[in-house]
Amino acid sequence: xxxxxxxxxxxxxxxxxxxxxxxxxxxxxxxxxxxxxxxxxxxxxxxxxxxxxxxxxxxxxxxxxxxxxxxxxxxxxxxxxxxxxxxxxxxxxxxxxxxxxxxxxxxxxxxxxxxxxxxxxxxxxxxxxxxxxxxxxxxxxxxxxxxxxxxxxxxxxxxxxxxxxxxxxxxxxxxxxxxxxxxxxxxxxxxxxxxxxxxxxxxxxxxxxxxxxxxxxxxxxxxxxxxxxxxxxxxxxxxxxxxxxxxxxxxxxxxxxxxxxxxxxxxxxxxxxxxxxxxxxxxxxxxxxxxxxxxxxxxxxxxxxx
Amino acid sequence: xxxxxxxxxxxxxxxxxxxxxxxxxxxxxxxxxxxxxxxxxxxxxxxxxxxxxxxxxxxxxxxxxxxxxxxxxxxxxxxxxxxxxxxxxxxxxxxxxxxxxxxxxxxxxxxxxxxxxxxxxxxxxxxxxxxxxxxxxxxxxxxxxxxxxxxxxxxxxxxxxxxxxxxxxxxxxxxxxxxxxxxxxxxxxxxxxxxxxxxxxxxxxxxxxxxxxxxxxxxxxxxxxxxxxxxxxxxxxxxxxxxxxxxxxxxxxxxxxxxxxxxxxxxxxxxxxxxxxxxxxxxxxx
Numbered sequence: 001x002x003x004x005x006x007x008x009x010x011x012x013x014x015x016x017x018x019x020x021x022x023x024x025x026x027x028x029x030x031x032x033x034x035x036x037x038x039x040x041x042x043x044x045x046x047x048x049x050x051x052x053x054x055x056x057x058x059x060x061x062x063x064x065x066x067x068x069x070x071x072x073x074x075x076x077x078x079x080x081x082x083x084x085x086x087x088x089x090x091x092x093x094x095x096x097x098x099x100x101x102x103x104x105x106x107x108x109x110x111x112x113x114x115x116x117x118x119x120x121x122x123x124x125x126x127x128x129x130x131x132x133x134x135x136x137x138x139x140x141x142x143x144x145x146x147x148x149x150x151x152x153x154x155x156x157x158x159x160x161x162x163x164x165x166x167x168x169x170x171x172x173x174x175x176x177x178x179x180x181x182x183x184x185x186x187x188x189x190x191x192x193x194x195x196x197x198x199x200x201x202x203x204x205x206x207x208x209x210x211x212x213x214x215x216x217x218x219x220x221x222x223x224x225x226x227x228x229x230x231x232x233x234x235x236x237x238x239x240x241x242x243x244x245x246x247x248x249x250x251x252x253x254x255x256x257x258x259x260x261x262x263x264x265x266x267x268x269x270x271x272x273x274x275x276x277x278x279x280x281x282x283x284x285x286x287x288x289x290x291x292x293x294x295x296x297x298x299x300x301x302x303x304x305x306x
Numbered sequence: 307x308x309x310x311x312x313x314x315x316x317x318x319x320x321x322x323x324x325x326x327x328x329x330x331x332x333x334x335x336x337x338x339x340x341x342x343x344x345x346x347x348x349x350x351x352x353x354x355x356x357x358x359x360x361x362x363x364x365x366x367x368x369x370x371x372x373x374x375x376x377x378x379x380x381x382x383x384x385x386x387x388x389x390x391x392x393x394x395x396x397x398x399x400x401x402x403x404x405x406x407x408x409x410x411x412x413x414x415x416x417x418x419x420x421x422x423x424x425x426x427x428x429x430x431x432x433x434x435x436x437x438x439x440x441x442x443x444x445x446x447x448x449x450x451x452x453x454x455x456x457x458x459x460x461x462x463x464x465x466x467x468x469x470x471x472x473x474x475x476x477x478x479x480x481x482x483x484x485x486x487x488x489x490x491x492x493x494x495x496x497x498x499x500x501x502x503x504x505x506x507x508x509x510x511x512x513x514x515x516x517x518x519x520x521x522x523x524x525x526x527x528x529x530x531x532x533x534x535x536x537x538x539x540x541x542x543x544x545x546x547x548x549x550x551x552x553x554x555x556x557x558x559x560x561x562x563x564x565x566x567x568x569x570x571x572x573x574x575x576x577x578x579x580x581x582x583x584x585x586x587x588x589x590x591x592x
Binding site: 085121122123124125129160161162 | 401402403404405422423424425471474476477478479480481484485531
């Protein structure tokens with residue numbers, strides 16, 4: 001099985017960050033999704049987290065999550081821009097090229113399309129010099145943006161190449177959304193797909209849905225929405241999506257059993273997902289040269305190979 | 307802004323009007339200065355308190371900053387854009403998502419607002435360039451030197467080449483279009499001897515940015531995002547090439563990189579600094 005395109009969210013595992021990263025690597029995964037709050041809790045600072053990441057040999061698929069960013073004004077907006085800059089800086093330190101942004105739940109945010117589009121553009125511009133891409137995700141309990149289709153409309157309207165979507169199966173399926181509309185999305189603008197399931201058929205209230213999302217998710221293939229996730233995956237595959245899949249099975253039980261046991265479940269999930277996707281070739285990634293000669297300088301300056 | 311002043315055109319939101327100066331950083335300013343003098347620049351003034359020298363030829367101002375710099379290879383540290391209102395340009399840029407200039411050993415003590423550019427570089431905004439010189443504040447003229455030395459072979463700023471990572475062309479196009487109003491030249495329209503990458507034209511139509519991704523398959527090549535070289539415009543490239551050769555500048559002359567009527571590329575100097583000549587009418591340049 002080719003695990004190159006799968007990542008586990010470090011916050012779904014128990015233990016200190018370094019040992020969680022080791023468990024993920026020992027499970028033959030190459031990527032990990034990092035949570036800013038998790039790093040703040042667990043590592044001495046983000047530099048220590050970056051060192052732990054480098055020691056593990058894993059690549060960070062992305063950093064989550066900037067919350068309640070869009071639709072604010074005045075001092076609130078300025079404050080959130082400051083938070084966004086700090087998180088973009090964390091992305092650079094951690095060596096990840098993706099910042100995940102969740103649609104706002106703030107009562108102080110407006111739903112005006114021009115305002116949201118302007119804020120997303122501003123975030124995208126801030127991210128360009130740092131080489132970071134911004135993935136906007138519709139939380140199903142978002143105040144104004146809570147469906148994947150609405151998040152796509154806004155991302156498309158903002159029209160910035162480093163601004164795209166994160167599609168989280170939990171939120172996409174929460175509204176029993178029509179998945180046929182996935183074909184309206186430009187596949188190159190889907191920057192990340194997050195996958196998880198749950199063990200009950202319906203959530204009775206928004207609070208119930210939030211509680212389930214944070215504490216009771218399971219891996220795809222383990223829950224009761226296998227058919228819907230199967231449909232979701234096959235549609236993404238047909239669309240031509242070839243990016244990363246990250247497991248975000250936030251579950252209190254998983255956080256109290258050994259990390260390597262949970263990683264085995266993640267491997268099973270990766271196998272379950274892979275059965276539904278077009279087979280892929282292993283990834284070849286750029287390797288930077290350690291030494292330079294005058295010829296190398298010249299080649300670099302004029303952009304020519306040997 | 308006074309009510310009688312014209313509002314910026316929508317296509318040129320900052321009122322950009324060319325390049326005021328380009329700043330190089332190096333820990334070996336004498337070696338860089340000697341090289342610049344061979345290219346026709348003259349040291350005009352020294353900074354009042356720092357190891358910073360202003361060079362000039364024709365319409366071009368070039369600053370060599372050695373203040374707290376560790377790398378000997380001269381690197382493009384900043385581009386100063388002439389704008390209608392520097393403060394307004396700065397605020398407008400920040401509103402749209404620019405990062406304000408980080409504290410570093412900037413060349414100018416005079417308050418010139420700046421934003422973060424590619425890599426470690428800065429983009430300054432300068433609005434005092436018609437009846438007042440920003441250099442009068444920070445610099446002391448070198449006695450006995452012509453403060454307005456003529457340009458060798460009609461040299462003028464043509465543009466700057468920027469290395470970008472694989473797949474990042476559109477990101478940077480979006481950046482320069484959103485903040486400054488640059489436009490993409492149609493595919494296939496190139497200048498100079500290296501027809502590659504993407505050319506962006508300034509909203510004042512007076513200079514260009516050339517974005518270059520690493521060559522396909524060049525996995526062994528280190529390719530950090532940064533400004534890599536300046537392009538000098540000249541009306542007659544063979545004449546300009548001869549003038550520089552006579553002054554001791556060596557051009558790459560092999561394979562498909564050879565001096566031509568379109569342009570020429572120097573060898574790498576001082577550990578990797580290269581310079582490009584591009585055919586261009588000086589009335590158009592800056």
